[in-house]
Structure formats: structure tokens, C-alpha cells
Amino acid sequence: MPDTHSHEEDRSEEGSVGLPDLGDSIDAMTFEQILEMDDDEDEREFSRSIVFGFFEQAEQTFKKMDDALEERDLATLSSLGHFLKGSSATLGLTKVKDSCEKIQHYGQLKDEAGTTDEPDEDKCLERIKDTLVAVKEEYAEVEKVLKKFYA
Amino acid sequence: MDSTSDNELTPTKCPPALPTIDDFLASYPAYAILLDPAYRILKASDKFLTYYGLAEHEIIGSSLIDVINEFKLIPDSDSTRAVIEIARSSGKVYVADDIKGEEESFWTLQSNPIIKGGVLLYMFVSIKETTSEHTDRESINDQMDSSDSYRILVQQVKDYAMFMLDPAGLVKTWNVGAQLLKGYAKEEIIGRHFSTFYTPEDLAAGKPQKEIEIALREGKVEDESWRLKKNGERFWANVTITTVYRGGVHVGFAKITRDLTERKAAENRLIESYKEADKTKSAFVANMSHEIRTPLNCLMISLDLLLGTELTGQQKEHADIMKESGAILAQIINEVLDLSKLDSGGFALNVETINIANITAVVVRGLKPTVKPGVLLESAIDEDVPNSVKGDGLRYRQIVQNLTSNAIKFTEAGSVFVYTSLESETLTSCTIKTVITDTGIGISADAAGLLFTRFTQIDPSATKLYKGTGLGLTISKAMVELMDGAIGYHPNPDAEGSVFWFTVKLDKAGITTPLQEIQNRMESVTLASPGESIAPADELQALAPTKHLLVAEDNLVTQKVVVMLLKKLGFTHIDLCVNGAEAIEKAKENKLVYAGILMDISMPIMSGLTATAEIRRAGIGLPIIAMTANALKSDVEGYLEKGFNAYVSKPVDKAVLVEVLLKWLK
Structure with missing residues (x-):
């Protein structure tokens, strides 16, 4: 991990034109499409506002998910999962999007892929709890990469 | 009535008094019945009623076959029906011996058709138990069989059931193979009708009778289907029934049955494993193509970015070649992917409301830059083609694009004409025909048969001139078939060149989307130079x-x-x-x-x-x-x-x- 880290630093120091090494958490093509919308490649005003807007949204959503989990409110968890799925997909944050989708499905009392029913509420809540831990980690990772890019 | 007949009879001598037909039949000294032409019982002899323990009112007016089935009379209904049918169709008395009854009994059935002026009036049937005569005959038969060695040979064959039927379809002989295969001992089966071996489905379909009819007409009938053993088990049988004549007289049928259950099972296993392997292959190709597509897309985007930077003339040339090759590669992958999806049956049509005129116009517009200088590209659509229909727009477009770009590719001078018309319509659906006519190099009569075959490019020399995978027509054909249509080719009747056409059957749209009227239904473009086309963005x-x-x-x-x-x-x-x-x-x-x-x-x-x-x-x-x-x-x-x-x-x-x-x- 430290190696990759220094590599990233090298990159961002060297290339003002270059795109960040986004790793496999971010879909390069989707994210580049957003970067292309920036009028000024140095300022990156638009994409910056989007990305930081997303950070705010994600943190609020995670907070709401924690609360809903506390209250065992599966329907709310599902709709929160779907909500964050939309914006993370828009930014190409593949891993976060996939996890959100899982939460959406678990919340509907279904399996991970949303194809089979899973009537056991406890099991679904347990799975959401695990996925929520995972998605927060995945989020922290992309947040770090993106904050560095916009630093 | 009486007086007339009296008058007529007056000149002749008065005959002795006749018994009434009722008395005659009632006291007939055998089990006998009189039937009408529909085989309904008109009268039965007392002996018949007594023997079978039936009362007259139980059976009069009913069909003999039904009565036999209902009261489980012997001989069985199949044998009886067969005997009656032979008598009826031949118009002659027919006697069948050695009909197997219960236990060791054997019976003789005699059917007398009473015909007047070519019309069957009555059928008189008499039944006799003839077990002792049968036993005598058996011993005589055994001695008199023309070729003992031949008989022994047949008797001993174990792998084939070989046996004889009399003209009514009753089993007359039985070999070891038949016993092993069908499970009946010789004593059990001789005299029974051969329909015993057929499954209820085949019986319901009247298959035994049909087979006999064919054998009589053509001398032989062969069939492969399920048959029953004595224990009710089914086996896959290959059956040959041959009509046997002796001295010009039809004496019966030779029947040979082989058990192909094992072979059938092996065949099924083979087909299954082949299908499985084919599916795996298709899935593999689909996955591979899909996997290749993603990095290729990245490659193409990077190339676009690269081409957008400052490049020297030579660098640009190389990058352009890369881009062109990449585009061809992408097309090949897409075609292979489509084909493998079509093969594996995983190809679903995406039905939406589409506008045929729009799609054709877009395709034609998109292809303008590929038309060679001086070639005229035209399209026209008939007024009566519906504005909105339900169909897979993307796939329809792909077919038009495929055929049109082919036409353009092979046309150096003259024109390419895309014409869309309504072939037929019902209340809910319509069949739309699209014809693409070109004045290109055409296709030789030999090669025309190879069109629509995968990976074939017609003219080997053309391969060098015109690039492509040779999958386009195959894919178009498969897609057209998915859309309940047809595709075809014929030479251009007016000039050198080709005519490709296809039809698709589409549902009419329920919700009509008011689309901007296509202002120029006729679109005509002559290209001075490529590059005039507009990129979609x-x-x-x-x-x-x-x-x-x-x-x-x-x-x-x-x-x-x-x-x-x-x-x-x-x-x-x-x-x-x-x-x-x-x-x-x-x-x-x-x-x-x-x-x-x-x-x-x-x-x-x-x-x-x-x-x-x-x-x-x-x-x-x-x-x-x-x-x-x-x-x-x-x-x-x-x-x-x-x-x-x-x-x-x-x-x-x-x-x-x-x-x-x-x-x-x-």
C-alpha cells in the first residue's frame, strides 16, 4: 500500500494534464466524461463541485443508513441504497455503487443480486450491516483518491 | 303389401312356409349375431346370449365392438373388428381361425357380408370355439411347414422379434426373440391381435390399422416408435411389416421388431452432450468478445484523445491506421458477439415504438460518406407504411445498415436504392418489406447459394478489395428470422448488380408518439466528395x-x-x-x-x-x-x-x- 501511495504522489506531481490513477474503484471512462465537462482543466470547477457534493451526500446517506439500521427499517435502507447507487454510478464509483445496490436488494428482502427472495429479516439486516461497513471503507478509499486529485 | 306379393306369386307354386328371420336367428345353432352396416346388433342367437350371459335388451341396438369391450367378451374387439372389416372390404365371407381367447382357448370367427346391389345391408357373424381343431392344426402345421431349417433359424433368432400375422392381424407364429423382447410366451400371444403391442397413444391415433393399410398398399411399412412389453414397459422399436402372398393370395404379414432403446438413449445422450458443448462454446465466445470489447473501447478512446493532440504528419498517419484497424476489430467483435448470442438463443429483441422511415433515413444519412464519388444513394418509403410500429429499432437498423453498406461497398458507379413498402397488414400487425437495389459487381449464380452462410465472402479476390468478417448476412438472416420475416437475394433485373430484400413482421404501435413529420420522404444525395456527413454530436x-x-x-x-x-x-x-x-x-x-x-x-x-x-x-x-x-x-x-x-x-x-x-x- 505505501508503494502505491508514493506512486500516486509522483503521478500527481508530474502530470498536470494527466488523470489520476483511479485504481479499480473508479470507472475511468465515466469519470473522464465528467472531467470533460470542466471548462478549465486547472480549476475543474464543475467536476469539483460534483465530487464534493457527492461526498456530502454520501456521508449524510451513511448517517441515515446507520439510523435506519438501528430501527430495523428495511424499506428505508433499500431506498437509501438506491439513492446513493444513482449518484455513485453517475461518478463511476463502481465499488460503492455495487455495494449500494446490494443494500437496495437486501432491504427488499432479496438476495445480493435481487433475484431470489430472502424472507428472513434478521439475515437481511445482518447482511446490510456487513455491507454498510464495506461500503464505508470503499467510500473512504475513493474519497482519499479524489481529494488528492482535487488538492 | 301382402296382397301385391300374393298377386305376384300366384302364377308359381306356393313355397313351403319359411321361418321368420327372428326365429331363424334365435335358434341358430352357434353363437351368432346379425349387424347393420354400422355394426349395431340387430339380433343375437339364443346360444350367443346364453353363452355370454347377456340379455337381449342389454345389447340390441348397440355397436358390437362396444358390447365386446363393455362385457369383455371373447374374442376381443380388435380381432373381431379386423375380421369384419376384411369381409366388408372384400365383399366376401371371411373366416379367421386360431384367435386367442382366455387361457388355452382358441376361436374361429366367420363374417358374412350380406350385400345387395353393391351396398352392404347386413353383416352376419358367427363365433365358434375351435380349440381342439387348433391343436390338431398346430401339429399338422409343424409337420408340414415347407422349410424346417428355415423355420428353426427364425425360431432361434434372439435379437429380433420375428413373427407372422394372419390377414386380420392376429399373431400366428412367435420366435425366441419375440418372447425375449416382448415378454409374452408363445402360448399367451398366438391368436391375439398385434395391436396389443401398441401404446395407448398410438391406439388412439389408429396406428395399427394405418400400418396395415400402408403395408397392403405398398407391400411394406417401417416405423420407429415406442411399443409395449407384456409388463407394460416401453421400448423404442424399429418395426417392419411386410405383406406376404402365397400363390397370389394374401396370407398375412411378416413382422420384424428390433429393440433400439439403447441406441435411442445413446443418441439422446450424444445430442445432449453436443448441445451442451455447443452452448459452452457459444457462451465462451460471447464472454471472450465481451471481455475484449471493454479494453478495446478504452483503447479507442485513448486513440481519439491522442489524435486530438499535436501530432507530426507521420504520427498522425500511424494513429489513423490504428484507429481504422481498431474500428474494424470492434466491428468483428460485435458481430461475433451477436452471432454467438443468436446461436445460444440468448438474443432478445428489445421491442419499443419505432419509426421505420426515421430509421431508414438515419442509416442512409450515416452511410453517405462511404459512398464512392458519383454513386447515387437514394431512399424512398411508401405512403402506407405506418408511422409508428412496435419493434427492435436497433436491430432493424442493423439489418438495413448491413445490407445497404454491403451494396455501397460493392458499387463503384451507378446507384444504391433503398425502398421500403408495406407488404401486408392485419388489424394488429404489419409486414414491412425493404429492398436494397444496387448496380454493383453483382453475384454469380454459383455464389448466390453461399450467401447467408457464415464466414463466406463471395469473391476471393473481393476479400482483398473489400474488408469484412463475412458474418453480416448470417447475422441479418438470423435477426430477420427472429422478427418473423424472411431475407433473400436476386440479381438486379435492370442492370448489373444485386437486389437484397427482407421482410419483418411488426406489431402496430398502441401508443402513437406524434413524431415530427418526415418532411422529405424521398431523399436523394449525390456525393461530390466524402466528409460532407455530420457527426451525430x-x-x-x-x-x-x-x-x-x-x-x-x-x-x-x-x-x-x-x-x-x-x-x-x-x-x-x-x-x-x-x-x-x-x-x-x-x-x-x-x-x-x-x-x-x-x-x-x-x-x-x-x-x-x-x-x-x-x-x-x-x-x-x-x-x-x-x-x-x-x-x-x-x-x-x-x-x-x-x-x-x-x-x-x-x-x-x-x-x-x-x-x-x-x-x-x-
Whole structure:
């Protein structure tokens, strides 16, 4: 991990034109499409506002998910999962999007892929709890990469 | 009546008094019955009634066959029916001996057709138990059989059931093979009708009778199907029935039955494993192509970026070659992917409301730059082709594109003409025919048969001149067939060149989307030089400022990105809302202002699905494009049913959005 880290630093120091090494958490093509919308490649005003807007949204959503989990409110968890799925997909944050989708499905009392029913509420809540831990980690990772890019 | 007959009889001597027919039959000294032409019982002898323990009222007027079946009389109904039928069709008395009854009994049936003026009036049937005569005959038969060694040979064959039937279809001989295969001992089966071996389904279909008819007509009949053993088990049998004549007289049938159950099972296993292997192969090819496509797309995008930078002349030349080769590679992969999907049956049509005229116009416009200088590319559509139909627009377009680009590829001078017409229609569907006529190099009669075969390119020398995978026509054919249509080729009747045509059967659209009238149904383009065509993004850029859009999306991050994307594409009037209820309200207020709506599916308060259905109910036909992160095919089909015109998946890809917007806003 430290190696990759220094590599990233090298990159961002060297290339003002270059795109960040986004790793496999971010879909390069989707994210580049957003970067292309920036009028000024140095300022990156638009994409910056989007990305930081997303950070705010994600943190609020995670907070709401924690609360809903506390209250065992599966329907709310599902709709929160779907909500964050939309914006993370828009930014190409593949891993976060996939996890959100899982939460959406678990919340509907279904399996991970949303194809089979899973009537056991406890099991679904347990799975959401695990996925929520995972998605927060995945989020922290992309947040770090993106904050560095916009630093 | 009496007096007339008296008068007639007067000149002759008065005959002795005759018994009445009733008395005659009642006291007939055997088991006998008189039937009408439909085999209904008119009268039975006392002996018959006594022997079978029946009362007259139980059977009179009923069909003999039904009576036999109902009271389980002996001989059985199949044998009886067979004997009667022979007598009826030959018009002669027919006697069948050695009919197997219960236990060790054997019977003789005699059927006398009473015919007057060629019409069957009655059938008189007498039944006799002839077990002792049968035993005598058996011993005589055994001694008198013409060739003992031949008989022994047949008797001893174990792998084939070989036996003889008499003309009525009763089993007369039985060999070891028959006993082993069918499970009946010789004593059990001799004298029984051969339909015993048939399955209930075959019996219901009248198969035994039909086989006998064919054997009589053609001398022989062969059949492969299920037969029954004594224990009720089924086996897959190959059966040959040969009609046997001795001295010109039909004496019966030779029947040979082979048990092919094992072979059939092996065949099935082989077919199954072949299918499985083929499926695995198709799935592998599909996966591979799919896997290749992703990095290739990245490669192509990078190349585009590279081409956008400052390059020296030579660098640009190399990069251009890379891009061209990449494009061909992408096409090959897409074709292979389509083909493997078509092969594995995993190819689903994406049915939506489409406008045939629009699609053809777009294809023709898109192909303009590929037309060689001086070649005329024209398209025309008949007035009666419906404006909106339900079909897979993308696939229809692919077929037109395929055939038209082929035509252009092989046409150096003259014209390529795309003509669309309505071939036929019903209340709910229509068949649309598209004909592409060119004045190109044409196809030799020999080669025409190879068209539509995969990986064939007709003229070997052409391969060098004209690049392609040779899959295009195969794919087009498969797609046309998926759309209940046909595809074909014939030489151009007016000049050198080819005519390719195809038909597709499409449902008429339930919801009609008022599309901008295609102003120029006739489009004619002569190209002075390539490069005049407009890239889709540029075309949209020109169109966008005049089009007012509504975007319904509750997630602000996504909303901002979509709006920015639309602005970058040239749109200047974009209204926003964050739930379905607002969307309905705005759509109703501004139905004459908006050119289209981009609608998220899941939104609070009211979903995009409900909103769209509601907007359609209000009679608003604006194009509505769904935006969704649910990539499931089944979901998407649901959207189109609810009234969406198209969908784009999230993350929204610029190129896809451009294509969809162009299609629906133009």
C-alpha cells in the first residue's frame, strides 16, 4: 500500500494534464466524461463541485443508513441504497455503487443480486450491516483518491 | 303389401312356409349375431346370449365392438373388428381361425357380408370355439411347414422379434426373440391381435390399422416408435411389416421388431452432450468478445484523445491506421458477439415504438460518406407504411445498415436504392418489406447459394478489395428470422448488380408518439466528395438550442451531471424537477413547449414509471427517455411497456445519450 501511495504522489506531481490513477474503484471512462465537462482543466470547477457534493451526500446517506439500521427499517435502507447507487454510478464509483445496490436488494428482502427472495429479516439486516461497513471503507478509499486529485 | 306379393306369386307354386328371420336367428345353432352396416346388433342367437350371459335388451341396438369391450367378451374387439372389416372390404365371407381367447382357448370367427346391389345391408357373424381343431392344426402345421431349417433359424433368432400375422392381424407364429423382447410366451400371444403391442397413444391415433393399410398398399411399412412389453414397459422399436402372398393370395404379414432403446438413449445422450458443448462454446465466445470489447473501447478512446493532440504528419498517419484497424476489430467483435448470442438463443429483441422511415433515413444519412464519388444513394418509403410500429429499432437498423453498406461497398458507379413498402397488414400487425437495389459487381449464380452462410465472402479476390468478417448476412438472416420475416437475394433485373430484400413482421404501435413529420420522404444525395456527413454530436448540437427539455431526477449529484452533459451537447432550455408528481404537472403545463423528457425511474413521492403512465394517460405523446441504473433486461422491458420511448443506463454515456436524443428529437 505505501508503494502505491508514493506512486500516486509522483503521478500527481508530474502530470498536470494527466488523470489520476483511479485504481479499480473508479470507472475511468465515466469519470473522464465528467472531467470533460470542466471548462478549465486547472480549476475543474464543475467536476469539483460534483465530487464534493457527492461526498456530502454520501456521508449524510451513511448517517441515515446507520439510523435506519438501528430501527430495523428495511424499506428505508433499500431506498437509501438506491439513492446513493444513482449518484455513485453517475461518478463511476463502481465499488460503492455495487455495494449500494446490494443494500437496495437486501432491504427488499432479496438476495445480493435481487433475484431470489430472502424472507428472513434478521439475515437481511445482518447482511446490510456487513455491507454498510464495506461500503464505508470503499467510500473512504475513493474519497482519499479524489481529494488528492482535487488538492 | 301382402296382397301385391300374393298377386305376384300366384302364377308359381306356393313355397313351403319359411321361418321368420327372428326365429331363424334365435335358434341358430352357434353363437351368432346379425349387424347393420354400422355394426349395431340387430339380433343375437339364443346360444350367443346364453353363452355370454347377456340379455337381449342389454345389447340390441348397440355397436358390437362396444358390447365386446363393455362385457369383455371373447374374442376381443380388435380381432373381431379386423375380421369384419376384411369381409366388408372384400365383399366376401371371411373366416379367421386360431384367435386367442382366455387361457388355452382358441376361436374361429366367420363374417358374412350380406350385400345387395353393391351396398352392404347386413353383416352376419358367427363365433365358434375351435380349440381342439387348433391343436390338431398346430401339429399338422409343424409337420408340414415347407422349410424346417428355415423355420428353426427364425425360431432361434434372439435379437429380433420375428413373427407372422394372419390377414386380420392376429399373431400366428412367435420366435425366441419375440418372447425375449416382448415378454409374452408363445402360448399367451398366438391368436391375439398385434395391436396389443401398441401404446395407448398410438391406439388412439389408429396406428395399427394405418400400418396395415400402408403395408397392403405398398407391400411394406417401417416405423420407429415406442411399443409395449407384456409388463407394460416401453421400448423404442424399429418395426417392419411386410405383406406376404402365397400363390397370389394374401396370407398375412411378416413382422420384424428390433429393440433400439439403447441406441435411442445413446443418441439422446450424444445430442445432449453436443448441445451442451455447443452452448459452452457459444457462451465462451460471447464472454471472450465481451471481455475484449471493454479494453478495446478504452483503447479507442485513448486513440481519439491522442489524435486530438499535436501530432507530426507521420504520427498522425500511424494513429489513423490504428484507429481504422481498431474500428474494424470492434466491428468483428460485435458481430461475433451477436452471432454467438443468436446461436445460444440468448438474443432478445428489445421491442419499443419505432419509426421505420426515421430509421431508414438515419442509416442512409450515416452511410453517405462511404459512398464512392458519383454513386447515387437514394431512399424512398411508401405512403402506407405506418408511422409508428412496435419493434427492435436497433436491430432493424442493423439489418438495413448491413445490407445497404454491403451494396455501397460493392458499387463503384451507378446507384444504391433503398425502398421500403408495406407488404401486408392485419388489424394488429404489419409486414414491412425493404429492398436494397444496387448496380454493383453483382453475384454469380454459383455464389448466390453461399450467401447467408457464415464466414463466406463471395469473391476471393473481393476479400482483398473489400474488408469484412463475412458474418453480416448470417447475422441479418438470423435477426430477420427472429422478427418473423424472411431475407433473400436476386440479381438486379435492370442492370448489373444485386437486389437484397427482407421482410419483418411488426406489431402496430398502441401508443402513437406524434413524431415530427418526415418532411422529405424521398431523399436523394449525390456525393461530390466524402466528409460532407455530420457527426451525430454535431447534428445534435445544431438541433439542441431549439429543443426544450424536462429532466426529472431526485439525486442532485446525478441531476447536475445530466444537466451539464445536456448543456455541453448544446441544450439551453432545461427544466428540472425532483419527483414524478412534479414531472406530470410540468409535462401537462408545457406539453407544447417540451421536446422531450428525461426521467429517472426511482424518485420519492411518485416514481418515474407511474409518472410516465400518467402522462401517457393524459394523452401527451412527448418522447420520454428513462434513466436507470437497473440494467436488468426484464426491468427495461417493463419501462417500455409503461410508455417510455427509450432508456439510457446510468452512468449516462454521452455517445448513447446523443444517439437516443437524436433519434427522438429530430
